Amino acid sequence: VNGQTKKLFNETAAQKQQRMKWWTDARFGMFIHWGLYSLAARHEWVKNHERLSNEQYQKYFDEFDPDHFDPKAWARKAKAAGMKYAVLTSKHHEGFCLFDSKYTDYKAPNTQAHRDLVREFVDAFRAEGIKVGFYYSLIDWHHPDFPIDRVHPLRPKDEKDSAAYARLNKGRDMAKYREYLHNQVRELMTNYGKIDILWLDFSYPGQFGKGKDDWGSVELLKMVRRLQPGIIVDNRADLGEYADGADFETPEQVKPETLEKYRGKTWETCQTFSGSWGYYRDETSWKTHRQLLDLLISSVSNGGNLILNVGPTARGEFDYRADNALDSLAYWMHANNRAIYHCTYAPETFKAPAGTKLSYNPDTRRLYLFLFDYPENGSLLLPGYKGKIKYAQFLNDDSELLFKDGDDNSGDLTLTVPKLKPPYDIPVVELILK
Ligand code: H79
Structure with a gap:
């Protein structure tokens, strides 16, 4: 008191x-x-x-x-x-x-x-x-x-x-x-x-x-x-x-x-x-x-x-x-x-785009992007991620996801996702930081 x-x-x-x-x-x-x-x-x-x-x-x-x-x-x-x-x-x-x-x-x-x-x-x-x-x-x-x-x-x-x-x-x-x-x-x-x-x-x-x-x-x-x-x-x-x-x-x-x-x-x-x-x-x-x-x-x-x-x-x-x-x-x-295990919230610089949530493993320095809304148009814009990602894959099968740093000054990165959604209600993308 x-x-x-x-x-x-x-x-x-x-x-x-x-x-x-x-x-x-x-x-x-x-x-x-x-x-x-x-x-x-x-x-x-x-x-x-x-x-x-x-x-x-x-x-x-x-x-x-x-x-x-x-x-x-x-x-x-x-x-x-x-x-x-x-x-x-x-x-x-x-x-x-x-x-x-x-x-x-x-x-x-x-x-x-x-x-x-x-x-x-x-x-x-x-x-x-x-x-x-x-x-x-x-x-x-x-x-x-x-x-x-x-x-x-x-x-x-x-x-x-x-x-x-x-x-x-x-x-x-x-x-x-x-x-x-x-x-x-x-x-x-x-x-x-x-x-x-x-x-x-x-x-x-x-x-x-x-x-x-x-x-x-x-x-x-x-x-x-x-x-x-x-x-x-x-x-x-x-x-x-x-x-x-x-x-x-x-x-x-x-x-x-x-x-x-x-x-x-x-x-x-x-x-x-x-x-x-x-x-x-x-x-x-x-x-x-x-x-x-x-x-x-x-x-x-x-x-x-x-x-x-x-x-x-x-x-x-x-x-x-x-x-x-x-x-x-x-x-x-x-x-x-x-x-899930050993994960927590992501560092401030990484924001979860609309329709997603983020977790982070501080030991392995990997980000996890939970796709609540699967991108319809085959790509997902990640604002501020430019230059920070080394590799990207789906978590369920470790299959590679291609991405491209933006060539302007916006700091954006564009992740490409396949048309076919993985067979999970909420698929997860693993982003390995540089
Ligand atoms: O065991 C489960 C529940 O049975 C027990 N906790 C979980 C883990 C639980 N149930 N309700 N609550 C805990 C909170 C209850 C709050 C209230 Fe009240 C009881 C609201 C009105 C009566 C607290 C006591 C606030 C006013 C009096």
């Missing part, structure tokens, strides 16, 4: 950059939202939206039976799509734990699954060489000590009535919940080997809200980094003056055009296929292949990551729409991932 910031960890900027290098290079990850809400199949906030009590929600715990759960298949699909890390909801706001916690009975081992599903996720993804992370909800709509606030399913009808909150919260003790949350995060950071990412969600400080003093965020972060020194942690625990102790910003479900303002920061946009994070059977708002590609390309070309979410079904598999979307991304990434 007073603009003063304090250091939470003894780490230089260069050391932090080193710790995060694999992640900033990766650019593309998979989010997985899976829990009891997958049975309701109408949004992971169903308990909140429909103001359901624990008793009303109990049927999902009783019926949870993920007989098709096959995390190796999930991991293969993530890998094929070019995703380098995966983050699973160990516990979402509903409070149900996919892992075996000794601090609760509200967990997968006590359902018809009869086992720790987080452990199987970790083993399967690690085996495919994919980094693993845990999403852990700070919010808990099941725990008896979690005080009812303005975001709780059991919030009073008049959401500003402080007397009503006081009545509802008799017997609820935030200190006890805080201890529970710290205990569970300690379990997650202790029992599953090396964990690469922790994704805490989320804070809403202010009246009838919750923030860093409720979560004990500063102590929590210290514990996490002590147990997992290499871990990367998101920015949603509300660290206040210690905000520098968080590793990345988390623009959620934002439009690709808004990502330019994050240049120079460390960030990851989290996005869904259809709007909801949990499996939502009847949702019809699925993004097209082109929209998904735009999210990935817009992230990289503004120096950030994309974590794209899958909401598996209650039986534990990806539904056909998620499979189809991932297959299309796999096809595109197989041919074009050199424009």
Whole structure:
């Protein structure tokens, strides 16, 4: 508030950059939202939206039976799509734990699954060489000590009535919940080997809200980094003056055009296929292949990551729409991932012509031109590129593209492209700088 910031960890900027290098290079990850809400199949906030009590929600715990759960298949699909890390909801706001916690009975081992599903996720993804992370909800709509606030399913009808909150919260003790949350995060950071990412969600400080003093965020972060020194942690625990102790910003479900303002920061946009994070059977708002590609390309070309979410079904598999979307991304990434990994925004001098976006690999000094609109007339004018390009090719087949520096003083370069568009929704041209 007073603009003063304090250091939470003894780490230089260069050391932090080193710790995060694999992640900033990766650019593309998979989010997985899976829990009891997958049975309701109408949004992971169903308990909140429909103001359901624990008793009303109990049927999902009783019926949870993920007989098709096959995390190796999930991991293969993530890998094929070019995703380098995966983050699973160990516990979402509903409070149900996919892992075996000794601090609760509200967990997968006590359902018809009869086992720790987080452990199987970790083993399967690690085996495919994919980094693993845990999403852990700070919010808990099941725990008896979690005080009812303005975001709780059991919030009073008049959401500003402080007397009503006081009545509802008799017997609820935030200190006890805080201890529970710290205990569970300690379990997650202790029992599953090396964990690469922790994704805490989320804070809403202010009246009838919750923030860093409720979560004990500063102590929590210290514990996490002590147990997992290499871990990367998101920015949603509300660290206040210690905000520098968080590793990345988390623009959620934002439009690709808004990502330019994050240049120079460390960030990851989290996005869904259809709007909801949990499996939502009847949702019809699925993004097209082109929209998904735009999210990935817009992230990289503004120096950030994309974590794209899958909401598996209650039986534990990806539904056909998620499979189809991932297959299309796999096809595109197989041919074009050199424009994604280790790439960022292009140096100032290179502007993306209309209908294109640009990324840049600073190590190989190669520019990537994403052709959102394929040039109809067989050529593309690149303003200011004159004299700067050594070689040009399509990325999907390394086939040469001819180009010519302009002979006037405009600084233009003209790239020739074939009539036949390569079989990719958005083809990529690789420009090797002199
Ligand atoms: O796990 C996924 C979502 O379920 C969760 N984050 C992703 C990764 C999420 N859903 N919504 N949100 C985060 C933001 C919610 C904001 C609101 Fe509010 C809750 C708007 C109104 C109620 C914050 C709290 C602003 C006012 C109160």
